[in-house]
Amino acid sequence: MWANGSRIVARWPAASDAFLALTGAQVPIVQAPMAGAGGVALAIAAMKGGAVGSLPAATISAEQLRAQIGEVRGVASGPLNINFFCHHLPEPPDESAWRALLAPYYAQEGVGEGPPAPLRRPFDAAMCAIIEEARPQIVSFHFGLPEAGLLARVRATGAVVLASATTREEVRFLAARGCDAIILQGAEAGGHSGWFLGERHEPTPLAELLRERVDVPVIAAGGIVDGADMAAALQAGASAVQIGTAYLATPQSLIAPPFRALLGTDAATDAAFTNLFSGREARGIRNRLMRELGAIRAEAPAFPYASNAITPLRATAEAAGRNDYSSLWVGAGATRVRPQDAEALTRAIAQDAQAHLETMNG
Structure with a gap:
């Protein structure tokens, strides 16, 4: 793989090519949203590196989201993902x-x-109106999907719809409801488990989730911090990977210094x-x-x-x-992350993954 001007040229597995065609990304990487750790600077850097950049929206207002989308688009081109939670907000x-x-x-x-x-708030009409106004390339959901009316409005904007699954049952559920791609959140993933079907359960390892075959691209998440991890996930059937923990060590992440010192x-x-x-x-x-x-x-x-x-x-x-x-x-693999600019990290992981894939495939 090599850089040709601002365009990254590479040979990827056919499943990854489908993801790239769907999203418009240059490399099959989604920068994990990570509320509290991710934001404008991290999304911009990931997008400049060829990945899907993500903004977490669960802890900000609709007005703040509008402003953040404007900031990203004023600096970077490429696919932008806006991530929402879909939990039920009970009475205090x-x-x-x-x-x-x-x-x-x-x-x-x-x-x-x-x-x-x-409070982390679920996706609602006010946030949906921002999606209709800003029309990001990708909208993703955690803890299931929003109610049908809101989801229909999101689809009407032309956005690619992603959602997280933590069990094979959830993978099938999301595929049956027309998600354009599914994030397989393995037990190795850091942050909140996105389970939404049935009772609380033991987290499912990523390798087990990758055994569930569906007719849409799947994005592997959990313990992927370098090119070797990425190549292994693609070789196992993933179309792309979602990376979070490795980005925590970048200067663009928002985590506090005491946390950063543990990585x-x-x-x-x-x-x-x-x-x-x-x-x-x-x-x-x-x-x-x-x-x-x-x-x-x-x-x-x-x-x-x-x-x-x-x-x-x-x-x-x-x-x-x-x-x-x-x-x-943090996810598994946090001991292996090192400080690096997020744009350079994105390119390095993709290039290393490509080299590993070429070795694997002879």
């Missing part, structure tokens, strides 16, 4: 048991209750699924709160309300250079 729960559990930490840190944290170290191997930081299971590095309370607590309010009581603790500790109460979302 009783947080008394949760706050009682956290009271000793409040006392130790010398902080009081702060204002409610910005590429042995400490990043000690990870688990926890509900402490949002009320819903997500994969991250164990920190003080997870070790002392356990990774899963029944007292944690339903998603996304658990973050309300955590926010003042997190802010205080991070200001002091500590990760004690931070959500340190």
